[in-house]
Amino acid sequence: MVSKIVVVGGGVIGSAVAYFLRSADTSVQVTVIERDPTYARASSALSAASIRQQFSTPLSVQMSLYGIEFLRSIGERLAVDGQRPSIDLHEGGYLFLATPAGETILRENHALQTSLGADIRYLPREALQETFAWLNTEDLVAGTYGVSGEGWFDGYGLVQALRKKAQSLGVRYVATEVTGLRREGRHVREVLTASGETFACDVLVNAAGPWARRVAQMLDIELPVHARRRSIFNVSSPAKLERCPLLIDPTGVYFRPEGTTYICGTSPSADRDPDDLPLDEVDHALFDDVIWPTLAHRVPQFEALRVEHAWSGYYEYNVFDHNAIIGYHPDIDNCVFANGFSGHGLQQGPATGRGVAELILQGRFVSLDLSPLGFDRVLENRPVVERNVV
Known part of the structure; x- marks a missing residue:
């Protein structure tokens, strides 16, 4: 039974995962570890913050179709104590x-x-x-x-709205840096941090953006995601x-x-x-x-x-095929990856958060099948080719 979930990274991806987890099941304990709560270097705050459906792969189109639906209703979805956030969404195309x-x-x-x-x-x-x-x-x-x-919006406003809503639902945010992961066989047992505090976990979510590769290396996993300015x-x-x-x-x-x-x-x-x-x-x-x-x-x-x-700002750039890597690694039973969005993280964050929450809590993707973006394709050299890379 999953009771303790630790999310590494509190940007749009990590905060969306946390929000959807607690929205779906208030019995799970969710902790988000974010080393920079000001988001001064976060991709969520420094990007051009836009959304489109003009992709060449069906899944990317579908993820962004849900993304625009989410962004249009953000005031209702992410309201806290009657305060409705605004991200100044402009559908300029x-x-x-x-x-x-x-x-x-x-x-x-x-x-x-x-x-x-x-x-x-x-x-x-x-x-x-x-x-x-x-x-x-x-x-x-x-x-x-x-x-x-299609259009553009306030990326910093989106990450703050997701964070505040997640906190209102009981998610704990901890301002520190992950320094190590204790693994036993096919499981991650503990997250070690620079503050000295350790966090036991039933599931670990790597949503560390441009720094996700370093987190993966703590598990002896090579993640093809690089920080590109x-x-x-x-x-x-x-x-x-x-x-x-x-x-x-x-x-x-x-x-x-x-x-x-x-x-x-x-x-x-x-x-x-x-x-x-x-x-x-x-x-x-x-x-x-x-x-x-x-x-x-x-x-x-x-x-x-x-x-x-x-x-x-940094792109968390997937050098393998420029598409996100979402799902469990085949060699570790309780580590979920949500990385490598290559400039599409803000618009694909809502679909990713919803999908990762479903995968953890229900054991499968329910609303939209994100399995084509799994880690297996990297190991088996099956790239998902996107022709509209921007």
Whole structure:
């Protein structure tokens, strides 16, 4: 019988797991160990905080469909003592653009997304130009636009709302760092911490985000999840773009509105993307060399951009296939992994929290089968290929 559950990591994933566990069964004792309760370096607080259904794998689409349902009802779901949280959800949509080389994939992805109920519109070049008059379409063939169910929100607000709701349900949060795990055969028995306090557990959940690999190594498990820095730039422009979504250029450069300004970014090339780069060193050369020229080409009015602010956060990057690893490890009976979301953790957090809680309490995924994301696929070299990696 499961009575004591320890969750390592109190960001959106860990807090969602804790919330769903206690919502489903108030008899279980849930402890969340989070080394930084300010979330100053947490991916939950430092990301671009957005949600989309424009993926190429059915499960990712389904997870985000539940994610938007959860976010829309957050005031009711996560209210505490009559106080309803707000995350300023703005369903401005995603706009994926394709050159002729990407047209086939765009069409195939669109067919999949709409077959699962996502509200995505296919826009040929002429419709793109008509809908977004500020867009340079000369090298494009089409785009896909999320009419509803896609957009952006306050990521820090989401993690705080989940944390406060979980605490109101009886979850204990402990501000310390995990320093070791005591394992006996196929079971984790105790969690050791820097404060000297130890925690016995019937189930351990690894939700440590970019630091999950270190936790796994305490069990002699190699987890293919690495901390990769991503820089985000807040820019101002005299341009006033009507009906502006979160735009994904074919190059991978993205931007979206942020109040009266915009935020933008892109993934660096592989040779400029090692592990654990310092978060206080923003990659300004990436903006100058890649992002600004791309934005000026795609939106001519963006030729005059000024960086107002910039910061960096970590992707918990699954180097195996860029998709989450969710479920028990085949060699340890009571350790659940929820890691490697590769930039999708905020939007997939609700489905992950619900699924992990079901797996622990009921022994299986009930609402949505997340088993294709299990650890077995890594060990058996069966990647789940996502073609819409951003």
